[in-house]
Amino acid sequence: xxxxxxxxxxxxxxxxxxxxxxxxxxxxxVLQRVIDLDDQRKVLQTDNDKLLxxxxxxxxxxxxxxxSGKQEEANAAKSQVETLKSSIAELEAKITENNSSLExxxxxxxNIPHESIVFGKSDKDNVVSQDWAGPLPTLPEGAMPxxxxxxxxxxxxxxxxxxxxxxxxxxxxxKGAKLQRSLINFFLDEAAAAGYEEIVPPLLVNEAxxxxxxxxxxxxxxxxxxxxxxxxxxxxxxxxxxxxYRNEIVKSDQFPIKLTAYTQCFRREAGxxxxxxxxxxxxxxxxxxxxxxxxxxxxxxxxxxxMVKHVEGLLQKLELPYRILRLCGGDLTFASALxxxxxxxxxxxxxWLEVSSVSNFETFQxxxxxxRYKDEQGKSKLAHTLNGSAMALAxxxxxxxxxxxxxxxxxxxxxxxxxxxxxxxx
RNA sequence: GGAAGAAUGGCAGAGCUGGUUUAAUGCACUGGUCUUGAAAACCAGCGUACUCACGUACCGGGGGUUCGAAUCCCUCUUCUUCCGCCA
Numbered sequence: 001x002x003x004x005x006x007x008x009x010x011x012x013x014x015x016x017x018x019x020x021x022x023x024x025x026x027x028x029x030v031l032q033r034v035i036d037l038d039d040q041r042k043v044l045q046t047d048n049d050k051l052l053x054x055x056x057x058x059x060x061x062x063x064x065x066x067x068s069g070k071q072e073e074a075n076a077a078k079s080q081v082e083t084l085k086s087s088i089a090e091l092e093a094k095i096t097e098n099n100s101s102l103e104x105x106x107x108x109x110x111n112i113p114h115e116s117i118v119f120g121k122s123d124k125d126n127v128v129s130q131d132w133a134g135p136l137p138t139l140p141e142g143a144m145p146x147x148x149x150x151x152x153x154x155x156x157x158x159x160x161x162x163x164x165x166x167x168x169x170x171x172x173x174x175k176g177a178k179l180q181r182s183l184i185n186f187f188l189d190e191a192a193a194a195g196y197e198e199i200v201p202p203l204l205v206n207e208a209x210x211x212x213x214x215x216x217x218x219x220x221x222x223x224x225x226x227x228x229x230x231x232x233x234x235x236x237x238x239x240x241x242x243x244x245y246r247n248e249i250v251k252s253d254q255f256p257i258k259l260t261a262y263t264q265c266f267r268r269e270a271g272x273x274x275x276x277x278x279x280x281x282x283x284x285x286x287x288x289x290x291x292x293x294x295x296x297x298x299x300x301x302x303x304x305x306x307m308v309k310h311v312e313g314l315l316q317k318l319e320l321p322y323r324i325l326r327l328c329g330g331d332l333t334f335a336s337a338l339x340x341x342x343x344x345x346x347x348x349x350x351x352w353l354e355v356s357s358v359s360n361f362e363t364f365q366x367x368x369x370x371x372r373y374k375d376e377q378g379k380s381k382l383a384h385t386l387n388g389s390a391m392a393l394a395x396x397x398x399x400x401x402x403x404x405x406x407x408x409x410x411x412x413x414x415x416x417x418x419x420x421x422x423x424x425x426x
Numbered sequence: 427g428g429a430a431g432a433a434u435g436g437c438a439g440a441g442c443u444g445g446u447u448u449a450a451u452g453c454a455c456u457g458g459u460c461u462u463g464a465a466a467a468c469c470a471g472c473g474u475a476c477u478c479a480c481g482u483a484c485c486g487g488g489g490g491u492u493c494g495a496a497u498c499c500c501u502c503u504u505c506u507u508c509c510g511c512c513a
């Protein structure tokens with residue numbers, strides 16, 4: 001959620017920046033409406049405060065009059081307060097209405113893209129910021145996509161998931177299960193080595209947390225919801241981990257706050273079917289190791305670069321061909337100011353699969369979270385939040401299976417062998 | 427799941443027979459005096475949000491009673507203790 005004060009200061013440049021997300025002048029008029037509502041808010045609040053002040057004074061007086069036995073004067077004052085009270089009730093109703101329309105509007109405005117973001121309509125306009133320089137893997141005759149390999153080596157089974165739960169819930173078995181656990185440990189160890197504190201968070205979150213990181217109200221349909229307890233299954237560890245710092249004022253010297261967590265992630269992915277979602281390409285439950293940083297605004301982009309380097313290192317150690325994209329305005333998520341997507345090449349499907357997304361949200365999340373720090377003057381300021389996947393397992397496994405298939409079986413990259421305890425899936 | 431009790435500022439802890447209570451007191455913290463320096467002692471300061479300001483709001487959350495609520499009532503949440511169940 002954007003800060004009204006910043007909108008006030010930057011209304012023209014904000015409208016200009018929002019064009020990168022495909023916002024025209026008509027849409028950007030909402031910025032002015034926000035300011036108008038905020039002006040209205042100030043007026044109403046000040047008026048109401050004055051009435052409250054009068055009421056407080058009179059009430060105090062009534063107390064004194066009663067004490068000194070002046071019953072009649074006290075009763076006269078009482079009736080005065082009565083009329084004040086009805087005005088207050090009226091004003092407060094207006095304030096509530098005004099503020100909720102203000103908040104509603106603010107929830108419709110996405111984050112302002114970073115200055116380096118280009119205009120674009122969809123993922124086709126994303127900028128390749130670092131391409132894969134080497135040759136793409138070529139596979140032998142009769143190479144299989146990962147879902148066929150899964151059947152051949154009995155490493156994961158989607159039909160079994162359908163039986164137990166429904167479509168999109170893979171069951172990993174044998175060396176597939178071990179590979180899964182190995183990747184989790186590998187990613188967590190790498191994150192720990194890079195200075196991230198490991199967290200094991202709850203997998204269900206309350207409404208306030210989902211709102212804090214922006215899943216509500218923007219992406220309500222994406223999450224599984226447990227109605228009986230009013231809880232949401234997390235779509236990413238970002239939600240519980242970032243919310244550790246909801247309503248907190250941290251000290252500047254605590255920066256950078258670096259957290260990592262492995263969790264299973266649950267996404268309803270409503271309405272997505274077809275070839276793109278075959279096998280492990282898109283599932284309802286998957287495993288992901290998330291890295292989260294909370295930083296001083298001056299350092300958040302340097303932190304973003306380090307996070308990108310971290311993810312890059314992981315892909316190099318896993319010997320996967322990858323490229324890095326800088327998302328265009330149209331593909332940028334609602335809350336993000338700048339996002340790098342990582343894609344690995346899946347040789348049998350002959351397509352790039354998104355395996356990581358690293359973003360700087362600047363103050364967009366922290367404003368909702370009320371996540372602040374004290375500056376040198378002792379003033380509270382909003383911190384910057386960042387996060388990234390390091391990494392999402394399902395698609396890594398898909399690419400690894402396809403790219404590394406040999407006559408001997410599926411080769412496990414060296415860096416992972418000490419975790420798996422085997423060199424081939426056969 | 428059943429019963430009882432509790433929730434106050436960074437922490438501890440008064441107030442809770444409604445009226446100079448943003449809220450005693452102690453600790454912690456910040457600045458100062460003193461000191462060669464430190465400690466101790468003493469003095470002062472010490473929450474958040476909105477507002478240009480006056481001011482207003484906030485004693486777990488929400489609602490109510492009242493001229494006036496930390497204080498009374500309802501409700502939700504959380505915690506503690508006891509009982510039951512359980513990996």
